[in-house]
Amino acid sequence: SAVISQKPSRDICQRGTSLTIQCQVDSQVTMMFWYRQQPGQSLTLIATANQGSEATYESGFVIDKFPISRPNLTFSTLTVSNMSPEDSSIYLCSVGDGEGSPLHFGNGTRLTVT
Amino acid sequence: KQEVTQIPAALSVPEGENLVLNCSFTDSAIYNLQWFRQDPGKGLTSLLLIQSSQREQTSGRLNASLDKSSGRSTLYIAASQPGDSATYLCAVGRTTDSWGKLQFGAGTQVVVTP
Numbered sequence: 001s002a003v004i005s006q007k008p009s010r011d012i013c014q015r016g017t018s019l020t021i022q023c024q025v026d027s028q029v030t031m032m033f034w035y036r037q038q039p040g041q042s043l044t045l046i047a048t049a050n051q052g053s054e055a056t057y058e059s060g061f062v063i064d065k066f067p068i069s070r071p072n073l074t075f076s077t078l079t080v081s082n083m084s085p086e087d088s089s090i091y092l093c094s095v096g097d098g099e100g101s102p103l104h105f106g107n108g109t110r111l112t113v114t
Numbered sequence: 115k116q117e118v119t120q121i122p123a124a125l126s127v128p129e130g131e132n133l134v135l136n137c138s139f140t141d142s143a144i145y146n147l148q149w150f151r152q153d154p155g156k157g158l159t160s161l162l163l164i165q166s167s168q169r170e171q172t173s174g175r176l177n178a179s180l181d182k183s184s185g186r187s188t189l190y191i192a193a194s195q196p197g198d199s200a201t202y203l204c205a206v207g208r209t210t211d212s213w214g215k216l217q218f219g220a221g222t223q224v225v226v227t228p
Contacts, residue, residue, distance in 0.1 A: 042218040105158040
């Protein structure tokens with residue numbers, strides 16, 4: 001399966017600032033997604049990162065707060081903008097090759113907002 | 115709206131005992147179901163993927179069954195080992211055109227004692 005590298009692995013940020021998380025895959029993949037895991041909760045899908053076009057966001061998530069880029073088939077970034085303590089979560093990048101294939105996850109970025 | 119439930123939330127067993135983890139979902143119109151393992155501070159590791167047309171999947175000591183009509187999946191881990199200690203998550207895939215947009219359960223935290 002693809003090797004997924006996320007940077008940074010963790011960060012502590014101040015309220016009102018922004019953080020950009022990078023996701024690099026060692027092979028071309030069809031689909032890339034960004035998930036969030038809030039403390040003590042399970043994973044929630046933020047958006048689908050579409051190569052060469054705007055990301056598709058799930059209900060409750062907006063582009064101004066979570067801008068996403070995907071310039072090619074191996075790389076994507078998620079920015080958490082104007083952060084508040086409620087944004088403290090683990091953010092995970094996931095990839096796959098479409099129908100019939102499993103979804104694989106990176107190790108995540110643990111974000112703490114103070 | 116699809117709801118995914120995992121019971122129990124936590125489980126402790128002595129080494130060598132078989133593990134039985136349950137996952138239920140409210141909408142039987144699923145595309146697939148995937149079981150993951152999450153270690154503390156780490157991302158998710160894909161264990162087994164069951165397509166909606168399949169009844170079960172096996173990999174080594176792991177066996178997962180799927181009963182769509184009753185909205186249930188069970189993950190069996192034979193002869194548990196301390197290294198099996200982790201949180202196990204099940205996730206349901208919605209439809210073909212939304213592949214990868216998984217709905218996760220809250221997980222079962224497993225401790226295998228030596």
